[in-house]
Amino acid sequence: MILFDYDKAVHLMERWGVDLLLPHTLLNAGYLADHWKHDLYTSIGAHTTFDKDEPYQLFVGLPRDRKIDPFITCRRASEEGDMYNWGMWIEDRRVWGLDERPRSLNSPLPPVTGEMYATPYEAVAAALKERGLAGASIGVERRYLGVEGYEKLQRLLPEAQLREVLGLFLELRVVKSEEEVRRMRGAAQATQQALEVTVETLQPGMTGLDLESLIGAEHYRAGARHEWIHTQIGPQGIDVVGPNPQEIKTGDVVRIDTGCSYRHYRSDFGLMIAVGEPSKELLQIYGAVRPAMDAVLEALRPGVSARQLFEIGNRILEREGFESYLMYFGHGIGRNVNEEPVLAADSKWVLEENMTMAIELVTVRPALGMVALEDIVVITSDGHEDLSTIGRELHIVEA
């Protein structure tokens, strides 16, 4: 499925002066192709000894000229199956790698045809030469492309200019398509569900690791993939985050911040839980933070600037005598946890329909801990739709 706005991609390539986008990460190659080799999802560097001489590397090529076909590299064997599973829309698949395998008798995969390349870099070079783009200005993710692969690409394409285009992708990804919003809903629902179970289950004596175990399992049960969690328990929770062995005690304020992914789209919100009767101070802080969040939510609509939204929230918080712990009141979210637009004082972004955002207000009190509200929304034509609601409440667990 094509997740992105092709016309906008062409327009941005013109503005950035590149003839082709050639990303390689889950964030951007995965976005253009709607594909990722699933079992490398969590590897840092995708290192396996079997790939010792040539490690796995994905590339997606999208030419600015729409008359020229896009292409994708595909590692021989299981990656062909992944492309079948999720309906890869790019037809020119450049297969590389050494494995030979029998097809099953009723294989849904097409017969093996075309050239096999020894490396993904050779596959890319061949695809570019056939398209007359060997000397082109090529947009890559220099920041994340390994030195070795970068050098191989340059050696095979000595006339090409390889240029950093991460900013182009931030802009391309900022407004979501219908399918992206659908996936964002799936991710938000899974986390909302996991947190509802957490409110029912959390008790003094549990540790941060127990919370990771609980929420991780619930994310999977909801059909999503658990990604990360902060368990912040009492005052120490300001400094000591992460899934940790600290024990929850009666009187603690527990802040959980977590995220899953659903078909590569992310959630990011959490819970604030008072374990036992909430203190006066906690009620006072919540009484200041919640109206600030409500005011930001209320103001969300196309045309309003990220800067205005920051000011709206900040004004209420300061009026109540509190200050934001973060330099922002929310951020875009999608394939990445933190995307544009960031609701900060120096932001240049203006909201558009179908931006998806986490609205996030955080204060800390050294004697109490972290008090944070966060929920996910999608901007609609005249306001916003809540994708989650559990993150703005103060939850109280009897203890």
Place this chain on the structure above:
Amino acid sequence: MILFDYDKAVHLMERWGVDLLLPHTLLNAGYLADHWKHDLYTSIGAHTTFDKDEPYQLFVGLPRDRKIDPFITCRRASEEGDMYNWGMWIEDRRVWGLDERPRSLNSPLPPVTGEMYATPYEAVAAALKERGLAGASIGVERRYLGVEGYEKLQRLLPEAQLREVLGLFLELRVVKSEEEVRRMRGAAQATQQALEVTVETLQPGMTGLDLESLIGAEHYRAGARHEWIHTQIGPQGIDVVGPNPQEIKTGDVVRIDTGCSYRHYRSDFGLMIAVGEPSKELLQIYGAVRPAMDAVLEALRPGVSARQLFEIGNRILEREGFESYLMYFGHGIGRNVNEEPVLAADSKWVLEENMTMAIELVTVRPALGMVALEDIVVITSDGHEDLSTIGRELHIVEA
């Protein structure tokens, strides 16, 4: 905790002619320091807009000269808490980043002291200069280090030579310490437990995605982190792997191959399930594959070569008229799913005590599907200990 053999590391640095190891990945920096910033675990490239001008990057420096202290870079804020949670043994922490934050009143973290660096590269350069290593031969992971970071390092350390040492790390990691074996046990137990629940639960009508949901949740419930899954259903399962929407039917052979991690150490094994009465052909194949696996398991001990083990398994399989689908009969496993030693015909490795390995025998039949056995072991002084056992059986589910 120090997970690696320091003397062996020094010895390898001498052999490779490097003065310092300076890795940055979960595999190798995480290994030297026993640390990883937990919420970046699954990000490819750790990209966040808040780090737009300077993305997160870990470095660990381990000098060959044991009189010179190691160091680690640490991003200001939550990473300090992660280092506290898991007892970072490296004392020289070079803090970089822009965030300022209040400490909690009863913070377990030390007071903020020392210089703050703008980027991790500046932190590394300062640490090396203080150690007189600015012009040293430095072992890095060129394959995985982004071009931009590599260029920054070179600019700050113009006298240094940055050399690829991934092979050094493969050798350093191949024999596990007691703590590493303990974690491998934790990972293997979690997957064994998840697969036991799967045998009880699997029914016709379930899909590959249902299996991902089930096993993912069980991995978390067992205190581990789910990492990946192949669900291979019937003949299509030869080509179409991954967690997929295909439905299980009566008569299918289902192959599940999955892995979790426990404190960054991996499992990798699975199940072979006949859904309904197993066919004669399936029983015949299992009758050939199982003795081959048993023979390999029986032969495991220090001093035996990887090549011999491959030959032992292959001889039995061929005698029975079958052939291996893979070019190997097993592989080392640890922080990575696929490590040395690989039990292949061209391997130069000889087994040592405390190597951890997945013993894996795979055959395919185009009309039937994949028939694969796999379990994890640790090599002991006179043989091996099974870390899992469920992966060598033929499981039958009534349907």
